[in-house]
Amino acid sequence: MAQDISLGEDDKWLAPIADSLRALAKDVRFNFHALPISQGASLHGTLCKEKYRKIFSEDVLKFETTVTGKHFDTFFFAESCIQKSEKMAAELFGANGTLFITAGTTAANQIALNALYKNGHKVLLDRNCHQSLHFSLNMLRAEVSYLTPNWSCHATGMRAWDVDALLANCLAAQESGAGFDLIILNAHSYDGLVHSIPRVLAHLLNNGVKTRNFLIDEAWGAANYFCDILSEHAALNIEELQESHPDLNIVVTHSSHKSLSCLRQASMVHYRGDGSVLEKLRISRFRLHTTSPSYPILASLDLARAQMQAEGWELRKEARHLAESFKHEIITNPQFQSLSIDLPMVPRSAASHVIHDPTKIPLNTERLAISTEEIKDYLFLHHGIYVNRITEKSMLLNFHIGITKEATVALLAALSDLLHQEGMSAQAVTSTDYIIPYPPGVPLIVPGDQITAETHREIDNIRKRGILVFNA
Ligand SMILES: Cc1ncc(COP(=O)(O)O)c(C=O)c1O
Known part of the structure; x- marks a missing residue:
């Protein structure tokens, strides 16, 4: 019978479901109910097993199981570890259930x-x-x-x-x-x-x-x-x-x-x-x-x-601290002067009940010559940094509890790198070629013209409309 086993931590780290599942994984040798994948049992020495192992460690497969009732607990009619854990969650969040x-x-x-x-x-x-x-x-x-x-x-x-x-x-x-x-x-x-x-x-x-x-x-x-x-x-x-x-x-x-x-x-x-x-x-x-x-x-x-019970307040405090330090750097460091933090004021009628989450930072990039979509791609392709939500003018940075100091430093370095690249491309160069959108085939640039950040933006917009742009 699976029982709560702990790692010898104090009570605030008690995790009834996780502890019972660890005990259960030791008890079950063969499962004649379902889940062939349980303990990797259906993957007999195949390449598939190797690929599985590389993506999910073998340990994860130990915990994929179907045991219910007195040997673990029954999700819909919980009486032991699941019930206990749900009660602990209710207490933590201040719910009645x-x-x-x-x-x-x-x-x-x-x-x-x-x-x-x-x-x-x-x-x-x-x-x-x-x-x-x-x-x-x-x-x-x-x-x-x-x-x-x-x-x-x-x-x-x-x-x-x-x-x-x-x-x-x-x-x-x-x-x-x-x-x-x-x-x-x-x-x-x-x-x-x-x-x-x-x-x-x-x-x-x-x-x-x-x-x-x-x-x-x-x-x-x-x-x-x-x-x-x-x-x-x-x-x-x-x-x-x-x-x-x-x-x-x-x-x-x-x-x-x-x-x-x-x-x-x-x-x-x-x-x-x-x-x-x-x-x-x-x-x-x-x-x-x-x-x-x-x-x-x-x-x-x-x-x-x-x-969250053990360290939720500290984790959130650290996330907030990182968000604040990021904001501070963007606002005060002259190298980031073309960026800004876009925290709009809500109207007075909403101010009493609408609050900004201090860990969600909208970074305004509208003064750069490149679009937010291109910045998003740049951060991902060159720095392995993923952001999801962008608007025409800003990108949302979520400093959740998984964001570390290292991640914040990496983001600032990536933005610095981006601005450096952008600064170089923003310096006008004299064209030696023709740049011609087709159709209609009328040169946008002829040899001797200056190619500026504005020219790059215009070319991007033309391409986005599905028009080919040739360099000749
Ligand atoms: C406000 C809100 N509610 C519900 C959902 C759906 O959540 P899930 O993706 O976990 O199904 C989302 C997803 O983004 C959401 O933003």
Whole structure:
């Protein structure tokens, strides 16, 4: 029988699922249920085995297993290590209960929605919400009204809504006799704008809104619970509000792999409210979740939770410190004067409940002659640095808990290198050739003309329109 085994660490590092899985891997010799890949058993001395080993170590395959019941635990009806770990997660995040999901928040949102929504419900949906919520509501044929962001920043792509607009929307619906049964909000945007859910909910409930069911997508926000600036704004921090409104039910989804040390895809669904919500969430998970939960992913949820419990505040502090030092360097070092940090001011009407995540840095590159797409490629191809989100003018740098000092130094060095290259290409040279876009075949440059940064940009734009550009 698998038991908790620890590595002799103190209690705060206890990880019931991971520890039981390690014990289980020692107990199972042969598995007559399923998963041929378990312990690499189906890969008899083949090249395939070698390739497998190179990508996943043999150790990972030991933990791919299917054992359930008293020898481990049963995901949907957990009684031992999974139940224990979910309880520890609930305590850590300040929830009344937590369910683990071995899938992304696309699925977690669907599970949460199916638990809270009943046929005929009127739903208010923040338009900023992820597609999973739009599609699920569409499939349920729900009657949906939209909360539209009333502020946006073109340079960064950030968008926010105003709590008074939300309040007016709710009260108008109530007055027309069709108040919202469920309100769905996005708490933390991809680009780092955090809506303070405790403040938003307090504002609504204290001003006569009667809705009591809220679904909050906080996919990017699990690490916020350990941040000195953001923790008070995290969605589950509504203890006081719940005391004055005991009928309040709030379900919060976290895409745990986005900000914690979890394998992809791992999510948590937390709730605060009466026990009936937990029951509905359990049923919904039972209906929608794969019946083959991944044990390595469960163990990673357990370990990520243990890590945040033990050192979450320090990790987040270090991430913030690195983000600050990066910002400082960009602002003060003259070699970076053509770059800037684009932290737009939110309007006064939103300032009370919208906060910037200090670890998400939008780097403005609009004064460079090359596009953000080209900068993104340059960083990747020449320095092995990957950024994902870019707009026409800026790129988003996410200083998550995996970003180290070495990574920050490497990023600054890569930007310095980029600016040096750009400076060289920005120096005008005298052309000895013709440069001719075809069609129409009319020279853009003739011998003797100056080729400037502006010329390079123009050539790029012409090529992007699918026109060939010849040097002759
Ligand atoms: C706000 C938000 N919610 C949900 C999701 C879906 O999460 P996952 O990719 O884990 O399915 C995303 C993905 O980017 C997201 O940004």
